[in-house]
Amino acid sequence: EVQLVESGGGLVQPGGSLRLSCAASGFTFSIAWINWVRQAPGKGLEWVGRSNRKTDGETVQYGEPAKGRFTISRDDSKNTVYLQMNSLQTDETAVYYCAAYYYDDSGLRGFWGQGTLVTVSS
């Protein structure tokens, strides 16, 4: 059974930093693209960034709000992806989800974690 478990959320002051983790199990982690997506309370989905596979050069892509402040990294030996967030602002209060995608014989598979809440407030 595929599982994605986000952790590391909580309360942080404006201007502060937080590191989220996404621990995966139930599939071959190294062949998956891992995305971070956030959702502010009562709002829609916003793409944060994506960690690409080793076969894609293990590159990382970021959405505009994340550029220069957020860093995504992965550790295939631990089946874990990280999201380091710096200089957080109050409007970045949201549930942060990780989502994994990979191909198998059935086609493209996509799985999401249950999310971790980040609250930016003084």
Added chain:
Amino acid sequence: IVLTQSPGTLSLSPGEGATLSCRASQNFGSTYLAWYQQKPGQAPRFLIYDTSSRATGIPDRFSGSGSGTEFTLSISRLEPEDFAVYYCHYYGSSPFTFGQGTKLEIK
């Protein structure tokens, strides 16, 4: 690429068919467009990828179509569990984007 979904809210009855639209600000062919379903308090559920391919385990009453800048998610014979918010998602070239969502509610 900006994705604009319409309508914002769609009110229908179980058993009816639903058509949800997603318009892109640029033509990107027929690959890299996905659809998600989200219910309150839950993570999004992966429904459709590459415009028209159903993800594993998704009922065949869900279908996707379109190309260029116009995309559609169709749901035939609505079941009570289908009432939710639906998002389209572009995942071609970075930055990837989501539409603002269409809420499908029970009439």
